[in-house]
Amino acid sequence: MGLTSRVNSAKVFLRHTFRTRGKNRPHLFEKQWLYFYDAGKTISKSELMTTKTKNSAKKKAPSKKSNTGQPMKGRDILVKALENEGVTVIFGYPGGASMEIHQGLTLSRKIRMVLPRHEQGGSFAAGGYARATGDVGVCLATSGPGATNLITGIIDAKMDSIPIVAITGQVPSTVLGSDAFQETDIMGSTFPLVKHSYMVQNIADIPRVINEAFHIARTGRPGPVLVDIPKNIQQQETVVDFNVKFDCPSYKPNLNPSVLQCKKAAHAIQTAKRPIIYAGGGIVSSGASRELAAFAKKTGIPVTTTVMGLGSFPSNDPLSLRMLGMHGAVYANIAINHADLVIAMGVRFDDRVTGKLAEFCKNAQFIQIDIDPTEINKNIMIDVPIQGDVKQALKVLDKYVEPKKDLKPWLKQINDWKKEFPLTFENKKGEIVPQAVVAEINKISEKDAIFSVGVGQHQMWAAQFLDFDKPNNWLCSSGLGAMGYGLPAAMGAQVAFPKRQVINIEGDGSFLMNIQELQTLKIENIPVKNIVLNNAHLGMVAQWEDRFYKSIRGHTFIGDANFAEVAHAFGIKSESISDPKDVGPALKRMLKHKGPYVLDVKYPYNDQCNGHVMPMIPANHTYLDTYLDASTTLRDYWEKKGHLEEE
Amino acid sequence: MQHTISVLMNNHFGVLSRVSGLFSGRGFNIESLNVAETSDPEISRMTIVTVGDDAKIEQITKQLNKLVDIIKVVDLTEENFVDRELVLIKMNAEARVREEMLRVVDLFRAKVVDVSSSTYTIEITGDEGKISSFLELLSPMGIKEIVRSGRIAIGRGNKSLTTN
Numbered sequence: 001m002g003l004t005s006r007v008n009s010a011k012v013f014l015r016h017t018f019r020t021r022g023k024n025r026p027h028l029f030e031k032q033w034l035y036f037y038d039a040g041k042t043i044s045k046s047e048l049m050t051t052k053t054k055n056s057a058k059k060k061a062p063s064k065k066s067n068t069g070q071p072m073k074g075r076d077i078l079v080k081a082l083e084n085e086g087v088t089v090i091f092g093y094p095g096g097a098s099m100e101i102h103q104g105l106t107l108s109r110k111i112r113m114v115l116p117r118h119e120q121g122g123s124f125a126a127g128g129y130a131r132a133t134g135d136v137g138v139c140l141a142t143s144g145p146g147a148t149n150l151i152t153g154i155i156d157a158k159m160d161s162i163p164i165v166a167i168t169g170q171v172p173s174t175v176l177g178s179d180a181f182q183e184t185d186i187m188g189s190t191f192p193l194v195k196h197s198y199m200v201q202n203i204a205d206i207p208r209v210i211n212e213a214f215h216i217a218r219t220g221r222p223g224p225v226l227v228d229i230p231k232n233i234q235q236q237e238t239v240v241d242f243n244v245k246f247d248c249p250s251y252k253p254n255l256n257p258s259v260l261q262c263k264k265a266a267h268a269i270q271t272a273k274r275p276i277i278y279a280g281g282g283i284v285s286s287g288a289s290r291e292l293a294a295f296a297k298k299t300g301i302p303v304t305t306t307v308m309g310l311g312s313f314p315s316n317d318p319l320s321l322r323m324l325g326m327h328g329a330v331y332a333n334i335a336i337n338h339a340d341l342v343i344a345m346g347v348r349f350d351d352r353v354t355g356k357l358a359e360f361c362k363n364a365q366f367i368q369i370d371i372d373p374t375e376i377n378k379n380i381m382i383d384v385p386i387q388g389d390v391k392q393a394l395k396v397l398d399k400y401v402e403p404k405k406d407l408k409p410w411l412k413q414i415n416d417w418k419k420e421f422p423l424t425f426e427n428k429k430g431e432i433v434p435q436a437v438v439a440e441i442n443k444i445s446e447k448d449a450i451f452s453v454g455v456g457q458h459q460m461w462a463a464q465f466l467d468f469d470k471p472n473n474w475l476c477s478s479g480l481g482a483m484g485y486g487l488p489a490a491m492g493a494q495v496a497f498p499k500r501q502v503i504n505i506e507g508d509g510s511f512l513m514n515i516q517e518l519q520t521l522k523i524e525n526i527p528v529k530n531i532v533l534n535n536a537h538l539g540m541v542a543q544w545e546d547r548f549y550k551s552i553r554g555h556t557f558i559g560d561a562n563f564a565e566v567a568h569a570f571g572i573k574s575e576s577i578s579d580p581k582d583v584g585p586a587l588k589r590m591l592k593h594k595g596p597y598v599l600d601v602k603y604p605y606n607d608q609c610n611g612h613v614m615p616m617i618p619a620n621h622t623y624l625d626t627y628l629d630a631s632t633t634l635r636d637y638w639e640k641k642g643h644l645e646e647e
Numbered sequence: 648m649q650h651t652i653s654v655l656m657n658n659h660f661g662v663l664s665r666v667s668g669l670f671s672g673r674g675f676n677i678e679s680l681n682v683a684e685t686s687d688p689e690i691s692r693m694t695i696v697t698v699g700d701d702a703k704i705e706q707i708t709k710q711l712n713k714l715v716d717i718i719k720v721v722d723l724t725e726e727n728f729v730d731r732e733l734v735l736i737k738m739n740a741e742a743r744v745r746e747e748m749l750r751v752v753d754l755f756r757a758k759v760v761d762v763s764s765s766t767y768t769i770e771i772t773g774d775e776g777k778i779s780s781f782l783e784l785l786s787p788m789g790i791k792e793i794v795r796s797g798r799i800a801i802g803r804g805n806k807s808l809t810t811n
Contacts, residue, residue: 187661191668196715197661216715249810250657250718374709377702 071237074203075104078167078229081210083110084242087138089129089495090114090167091122095142096182098169100234102140114495114524117516119146121488123153124514126164128475128489130157132450133496134287136217137164143171144182147228148189152482154224155193159479160308161285163222165213170199172232187228195223196251203236211244220253221372222285253371257388257396265343265367265384266400272341272365274410275301278324278353281308281478282346282370284471288391289313292345295394300407302414304332306347307478311468321414322423325353327460327613330421330634333623335414337361344368346390349379350479351619359622369393421628423464425614432580432603434458434533438465441503441531441587449501450475452490452528454510455483457539460613462505484513490528491517501529501591508534509558518570521596529590530567530598535605536560542605543612547627560602567598576600649678650704651730651800653808654693654711655719658684662716666693669714675699675707679732679797690718690810694730694799718810723800730800733772735760736782739789740767748788755781766791 072080078101082090089112094102105113116122119141126137141150147168157164171180187197196216198209206229213225269275283292283305289312296303296319303313304321313320324332336342342364347353354360357379367384368376376385386393425435438461451466452475453459459476468474475493477485490504511532521528542556567574573593577586577600590597605611616627624635638644656662663682670677678696685692697707704722711720723730738748745767752759752769755777761768771781775798782790802808 188664191661191665192672199660248715251715372713374706374713377705381702 069239071239073100073104073234074200074206074229074236074238075100075234076107077203077206077238077240078210078234079104079108079111080242081207082138083108084207085136085210085214087111087136090138090140091116091125091129091492092140092167093117093119093122093142093146095144095146095169097143097171097231098140098146098167099142100231101167101169101229104234112495114491114526115520116488116491117519118514119149120152120484121491121514121517121520123150123164123166124156124477124482124485124488125492125495125517126166127153127157127160127162127477127485128452128492129496130162130164130222130492131160131475131489132472132493134285134472135163136214137162137492138167139164140167142169142182143186143231144184146182147184147186151190151193152480154190154226156477156480156482156485157224158193158195160477161222161281162224163217163285164224165210165217166224166226168226168228169234170228170230173201173230174232176230187226190226193224194226195221197226197228199228200230200233203233203238204240206233207240207242208244211246212248215246216248216251220251220255221282254387255371255389255392257369257386257393259396261384261386262393262396263400265369265386266397268341268365268367268384269299269301269343269397269401270404272339273406274339275299275341275343275404275407276321276336276339277301277303277313278306278336278342278344278347279303279309279312280306280345280347281312282390283309283312284346286346286371286389286391287471288346288389288394289471291391291394291398293317295398295401298398299401299404300411301343301404302335302411304328304336306350306353307463307476309347310463310466310474310476311471312346314469315467316469321418323463325350326355326617326619327464327615328353329423329464330615330623330626330628331414331417331423333617333626334417334421334634336364337623338413339364341365341367344370344382345394346370348375354379355617355625356620356622421615425465428580430580432578432583432601434535434601434603435461435465436580437531437533437583437587437601438462438505440583441505442466444584444587444591445503446501448473449503450490450493450497452476452486452493452502452504454486454506454513455481455540456507456510457543457613458505458507458510458533460540461533464613483510486510487514487517487521487528487530490530491520491526494526494528495524498527502527504528504530506530506532507539508532508536508561508563509538511563512558512561515566518567518572518596518598522571525595527593527595527597529593529596531587531590532563532598532600534561534563534600534602535611537605539605539611540613546612547616547618563598563600567600572596572598574598574600576602578602648700648704648724649696649698650707650722650724651728651798652695652697652708652711653721653723653800653802654695654717655685655808655810656691656693656714657716657718658689658691659716662691662714663693665714665716666695666711669710670697670707673706673710675703679795681797681799687810692808694797696798719808721802721808723802727803728800729803730774730798731772732775732778732798733770733796734778734782735794736769736771736785736790737792738767738769738785739791740765741789744788748785751781751784757781 122139126139130137171183217225304324321332365383368382369386475489486504486506494502538556564574564576626634682693757771
């Protein structure tokens with residue numbers, strides 16, 4: 001092989017690490033230049049012809065007839081490729097480098113374009129759409145600031161394994177690397193944040209790239225895929241073949257669990273005396289809730305879920321231990337730490353669950369089922385790893401496990417803990433207790449209501465006091481913890497399910513971070529119901545200040561605002577309440593209203609346990625350090641009872 | 648422990664960034680890294696020398712495998728392998744040390760590839776041990792400049808690393 005060709009390929013290859021630019025640029029982009037010249041040959045003028053052929057294709061089934069032999073613009077090829085993937089909604093904000101695509105989208109009869117009022121709202125909405133439907137959410141932005149504004153939504157989708165495709169316009173490839181107006185190397189910026197990414201270098205690649213992007217986003221461990229498309233490619237014309245078949249030999253996630261490992265797991269389950277299932281978001285993304293319920297029922301093993309796993313198992317099932325972790329149920333944390341076998345399914349042993357790793361479930365054996373091999377042995381060494389799709393694994397396990405008849409003492413013990421440490425809150429006279437608002441909306445909302453949350457205290461109260469029967473009804477930025485998530489995510493879910501109740505519970509700080517989306521709700525008539533738990537503080541940080549920093553407020557007071565009036569300014573029906581008597585009636589009024597709604601719930605921040613999310617395990621501590629109330633830890637409580645010596 | 652990992656990957660732009668970003672983002676070490684095309688111009692081969700305990704190496708190989716553009720990852724350290732590095736060294740070739748320098752070059756089967764009035768440029772290939780002892784002998788004579796290719800490695804025996 002000649003040295004020159006090696007050098008050239010290496011140059012293209014290195015493009016994103018060493019951005020040697022300037023005089024060398026034409027050489028650096030040698031391959032791309034070639035592509036452009038190739039594509040340039042086919043340019044002709046026929047702008048509108050695409051619409052007819054486009055609409056004849058059936059949803060999800062790429063029509064073989066769609067290739068009429070007539071040239072299409074890159075933007076129209078993109079729109080058609082998206083239609084072929086079954087896309088019906090895009091959350092997109094136009095700009096110089098993406099307006100061409102928006103022009104194409106105005107001609108689509110299959111895709112509804114929802115205009116968020118900030119690109120971050122768009123990427124969160126795509127995430128909310130994906131969480132609620134289980135299908136790929138799509139967001140679109142222009143180059144530069146448009147693209148960088150998507151980033152928080154992209155990494156949110158990565159952290160929580162949510163399938164989204166983010167499409168960004170890019171400056172024309174002819175000026176790429178020249179620091180052109182609104183140029184950002186978005187692909188380079190997002191390498192660590194995506195499951196995969198593409199920069200389209202050749203107009204003819206668009207159908208293949210879009211097909212791959214959607215396939216990669218939705219299969220295996222789902223995640224975000226970015227597609228960056230330079231403007232000149234959107235504008236070029238060519239005849240393309242839409243008949244693409246996914247062919248990417250380097251991407252072959254293994255779904256099938258090893259039967260041998262499943263047998264080993266079944267054996268461990270059969271011999272365990274105190275088993276527990278620790279279920280997470282993997283159950284939801286794999287669609288394995290039914291299999292999990294059947295497995296738990298058959299074996300009689302209790303189930304605790306992560307915050308991502310809420311809905312994967314019915315909250316009120318007798319075997320349910322609700323949520324575990326830092327703000328999880330005390331009995332769930334006690335139970336898992338007393339288990340002799342932890343069966344982890346679709347979880348990643350996050351620090352908010354495990355606390356101090358060395359002390360987590362010290363005496364237990366671990367079975368872990370995960371589609372992603374990197375999750376196995378990442379934080380905890382696993383005794384019986386099962387790599388594969390958890391739904392498949394549960395089906396295989398079902399063949400080898402028998403009903404366990406020796407669990408009575410264990411379940412009785414757990415029920416005693418449930419009675420001794422109930423997940424509850426204190427009501428107070430004269431002021432609204434935020435947990436009570438959550439409990440009330442839980443009571444009066446429809447069974448299939450979708451709940452969305454921001455990040456902070458309200459998020460944890462919602463996780464603690466909402467009941468979930470089914471998966472995909474819980475939209476929560478769990479791994480990333482991105483404030484401002486609730487409103488746009490609810491918007492995304494509501495667009496997918498216009499007839500269902502979509503209720504966004506947010507704190508004031510979180511609500512403010514994407515409050516501009518109220519205009520989207522109004523203009524697009526997206527009837528999201530917003531409950532703002534408004535205590536004029538960044539409550540979660542303030543809570544840590546109370547506990548660990550002598551209540552010194554380090555910029556956690558944000559001030560009062562009347563969110564009902566803000567909503568009014570957007571033309572949205574709203575109400576502000578501060579009397580506990582009004583909670584029930586106001587929530588009913590909100591649910592009765594047909595359009596979007598904002599209910600501003602004012603309550604004072606108080607630094608007692610009532611105003612804190614309780615229980616709480618301080619970061620990097622163990623379940624024994626759980627604060628049961630403002631001053632008592634589980635360790636104190638058990639020491640007083642003489643319980644610890646017995647252990 | 649030091650591990651030598653061979654990686655086959657699509658020759659797409661950005662792949663090197665994805666790999667190096669993975670290492671820096673997750674706090675993995677890179678001792679050396681070398682990448683070039685294979686006989687198939689669509690496929691590149693990377694040799695990474697890294698250090699870590701078993702758990703870390705397990706994560707490194709798994710995380711590499713997870714990247715969509717990566718086709719195959721093999722930890723050569725698990726079996727026998729040959730590794731080599733190419734080094735170019737520009738020496739201060741003062742008259743009094745020239746003789747000695749050439750003798751060392753000869754002993755190590757290195758080569759002088761460029762000569763000027765005051766410098767010799769020497770090329771040597773070898774494994775880590777050979778190169779470090781060579782450099783040790785040369786350094787008192789005045790190294791002006793040094794450039795190393797990073798290690799490349801290949802498994803011994805009839806097995807080979809291919810995309811199939």
